[in-house]
Amino acid sequence: xxxxxxxxxxxxxxxxxxxxxxxxxxxxxxxxxxxxxxxxxxxxxxxxxxxxxxxxxxxxxxxxxxxxxxxxxxxxxxx
Numbered sequence: 001x002x003x004x005x006x007x008x009x010x011x012x013x014x015x016x017x018x019x020x021x022x023x024x025x026x027x028x029x030x031x032x033x034x035x036x037x038x039x040x041x042x043x044x045x046x047x048x049x050x051x052x053x054x055x056x057x058x059x060x061x062x063x064x065x066x067x068x069x070x071x072x073x074x075x076x077x078x079x
Contacts, residue, residue: 024071031068 027048034044041060045052052063 028071031064031071034064034068 030039030044030047033039034041039047041057041064044064045060048064048067050063050067052060054060054063
């Protein structure tokens, strides 16, 4: 009985960590594709489901550069 309870609790705790890992991978993938010029700044913002009110491409580039720089804090990455 205790074993069944322990397994249930462990499964419940592991599900949110899987979701965080998947989201992190999607963010890193989108930032990498933006950096490789496979996606424009506006498309990357849309794919990441970020709140962005502006329509200007130049402003969008600054916005996505700042957002992606959070995920590579120990590297000097120039997007």
